[in-house]
Amino acid sequence: MNIVVLVKMVPDTESRLEIVDGKVNESGFKYMVNPYDEFAVEQAVQFKEANGGKVTILSLFSNDGSIDTDLRKMMAIGADEAIVLRQDNYRGDKPSANATVLSNAIKEMEADLIIGGVQGIDYYQSATGPMIAHMLGIPHISGVTNLELNDGKFTAKRQVEGGLQIIECSNPLLVTCQKDMTKVRFPALKDIMMSKRKPFESRTVEPVESNDVETAECSLPPARGGGMIIEGESSEDKVDKLIEKLKTEAKVI
Amino acid sequence: MSVIVVGEVDGNDVKEISQQVAAVASGMGDVIGIVMGKGISDAAMKLSTSKIIIADDEALEYYDPVKFTSIVAQIVNQNNATKVLMGATTMGKDLGPRVAAELGWGYLGDCLEAGNEGFVRPNYAGKVLAKSNTTDSVVLSIRNNAYPAGESWSGSVENFSGEIPDSGLTTTTIENVGAGTIELTEASIVVSGGRGLESPENYDEHIRPLAAAMGAAAGASRAIVDAGWVTHSHQVGQTGKTVTPDLYMAIGISGAIQHLGGMSGSKFIVAINKDSEAPIFKVADYGIVGDLFEIIPLLKSKLEN
Numbered sequence: 285m286n287i288v289v290l291v292k293m294v295p296d297t298e299s300r301l302e303i304v305d306g307k308v309n310e311s312g313f314k315y316m317v318n319p320y321d322e323f324a325v326e327q328a329v330q331f332k333e334a335n336g337g338k339v340t341i342l343s344l345f346s347n348d349g350s351i352d353t354d355l356r357k358m359m360a361i362g363a364d365e366a367i368v369l370r371q372d373n374y375r376g377d378k379p380s381a382n383a384t385v386l387s388n389a390i391k392e393m394e395a396d397l398i399i400g401g402v403q404g405i406d407y408y409q410s411a412t413g414p415m416i417a418h419m420l421g422i423p424h425i426s427g428v429t430n431l432e433l434n435d436g437k438f439t440a441k442r443q444v445e446g447g448l449q450i451i452e453c454s455n456p457l458l459v460t461c462q463k464d465m466t467k468v469r470f471p472a473l474k475d476i477m478m479s480k481r482k483p484f485e486s487r488t489v490e491p492v493e494s495n496d497v498e499t500a501e502c503s504l505p506p507a508r509g510g511g512m513i514i515e516g517e518s519s520e521d522k523v524d525k526l527i528e529k530l531k532t533e534a535k536v537i
Numbered sequence: 538m539s540v541i542v543v544g545e546v547d548g549n550d551v552k553e554i555s556q557q558v559a560a561v562a563s564g565m566g567d568v569i570g571i572v573m574g575k576g577i578s579d580a581a582m583k584l585s586t587s588k589i590i591i592a593d594d595e596a597l598e599y600y601d602p603v604k605f606t607s608i609v610a611q612i613v614n615q616n617n618a619t620k621v622l623m624g625a626t627t628m629g630k631d632l633g634p635r636v637a638a639e640l641g642w643g644y645l646g647d648c649l650e651a652g653n654e655g656f657v658r659p660n661y662a663g664k665v666l667a668k669s670n671t672t673d674s675v676v677l678s679i680r681n682n683a684y685p686a687g688e689s690w691s692g693s694v695e696n697f698s699g700e701i702p703d704s705g706l707t708t709t710t711i712e713n714v715g716a717g718t719i720e721l722t723e724a725s726i727v728v729s730g731g732r733g734l735e736s737p738e739n740y741d742e743h744i745r746p747l748a749a750a751m752g753a754a755a756g757a758s759r760a761i762v763d764a765g766w767v768t769h770s771h772q773v774g775q776t777g778k779t780v781t782p783d784l785y786m787a788i789g790i791s792g793a794i795q796h797l798g799g800m801s802g803s804k805f806i807v808a809i810n811k812d813s814e815a816p817i818f819k820v821a822d823y824g825i826v827g828d829l830f831e832i833i834p835l836l837k838s839k840l841e842n
């Protein structure tokens with residue numbers, strides 16, 4: 285089984301978000317592997333361990349090499365190789381352009397399964413996966429919490445309102461992973477050492493035209509006027525006051 | 538100029554979120570509603586758009602991205618539509634991007650605002666708002682509760698007569714995991730618990746009954762999801778769900794930045810925490826400093842009366 289894992293590098297969740305002239309100041313950003321994508325790497329490696337085959341990590345990013353160490357950690361989980369597509373002026377908020385570049389690369393890889401995270405924790409569009417599937421002309425299943433492979437057939441559980449949709453499909457297929465999917469292992473020291481010798485290819489790719497909507501202006505959300513503490517003689521007094529406020533001020537109960 | 542609204546039904550009714558989307562779309566042009574499913578015709582007619590196209594077919598019993606994308610695209614092309622809108626539900630978030638790819642249009646997911654003044658969507662779990670003003674054709678999914686719902690009324694109805702392709706996907710069933718519980722992202726009240734509860738038994742004893750008493754959905758911080766007390770489907774925050782209810786109650790939750798990302802868009806926030814310095818109080822409209830084990834039982838019994 286030939287598996288391609290899509291890994292997005294996203295700004296660390298602790299990154300300071302500062303707006304300058306209507307744009308997010310990204311100069312101090314540190315990048316990390318999108319947390320949802322780690323589940324995809326782990327799941328791919330489990331399939332490989334059970335059925336044989338190859339796991340290739342595919343990532344699209346800028347020419348910034350500071351991410352390489354983090355990508356190598358994904359190889360320590362058990363991926364066989366990594367291909368990083370390097371693009372001048374890469375932006376994470378262009379799902380359609382990025383899906384075009386990624387799907388072009390995947391077309392040459394004869395993948396049976398393409399797997400990634402359900403969303404990037406930068407722009408939360410959940411768009412790149414389904415778009416790639418469409419561009420490749422294959423089905424996709426998003427937000428999967430459990431994926432099994434038996435006799436060449438995948439069975440996925442997909443989170444929907446109030447339940448789990450159980451879907452069967454044979455390959456090729458694109459899947460995006462929800463957090464509960466599987467437990468990501470901590471690689472052993474020997475795997476970390478081994479990962480340093482695995483193939484790690486950087487490939488330059490050209491920017492492409494797309495219909496992605498450009499952001500005109502960014503702003504911080506209005507600060508919440510929080511900070512009101514309900515004082516009272518006793519817990520009961522505080523609870524009474526809270527209920528009163530929820531009923532008469534907020535009118536939410 | 539026509540605008541397409543993809544509606545969803547739930548039992549005998551159109552989903553509230555779909556009526557909200559129909560209301561947003563009504564300011565953008567002539568609205569055509571599409572509802573897809575099996576045995577959904579009666580409910581679909583309640584979608585508040587002036588024209589409704591219903592695709593009611595055996596093959597559409599369960600949501601399928603390939604089939605649904607094809608149907609929406611066929612209707613867009615027949616009507617020269619320039620926008621497609623849907624709710625940012627598990628279906629909308631999955632379908633929207635694929636429809637955009639099929640049409641070659643831009644996609645804006647989970648919009649908080651959509652109208653002639655532009656589109657606003659959250660970045661970095663709502664810590665930044667990104668505004669765009671495109672006049673190009675675009676596919677939009679709209680966040681629940683961002684707009685009031687349109688009145689339920691029925692317009693002219695047509696049946697979809699195009700092709701439904703094969704997809705290679707077979708849904709065998711929908712497993713009801715939380716039968717009778719309210720979906721976090723659709724709830725108007727969310728009651729969430731955190732590590733302050735000390736044990737999974739206390740979550741079941743304090744959070745679930747309070748949620749039930751308030752007609753609320755039960756949520757959680759990541760700390761207790763990671764500890765295995767509740768499943769990830771309960772998690773609110775940057776790597777969980779984003780919720781925007783009328784009332785959010787954070788109980789024994791410190792208010793880490795990643796948690797705030799998922800709930801600070803709520804209309805009213807209540808925090809109950811024994812540490813007066815807990816960051817959650819900075820975003821809370823009403824805070825109680827105190828022991829949750831004393832406060833929650835009182836609150837529950839008073840609300841039940």
Ligand SMILES: Cc1cc2nc3c(=O)[nH]c(=O)nc-3n(C[C@H](O)[C@H](O)[C@H](O)COP(=O)(O)OP(=O)(O)OC[C@H]3O[C@@H](n4cnc5c(N)ncnc54)[C@H](O)[C@@H]3O)c2cc1C
Nearest residue numbers: 731732733758759760774775776777789790791796811829
């Ligand atoms: C990449 C990344 C992504 C993350 N994503 C998320 C996410 O999506 N959602 C999320 O929630 N977190 C997320 N986190 C984790 C986050 O940083 C916090 O660790 C987590 O939110 C803490 O959960 P908590 O508030 O329940 O626990 P704690 O921070 O331990 O807080 C417990 C609180 O309970 C209070 N308390 C204790 N006993 C009582 C009592 N008897 N009565 C009243 N109050 C009491 C304490 O004062 C304390 O404030 C993420 C972290 C990272 C690094």
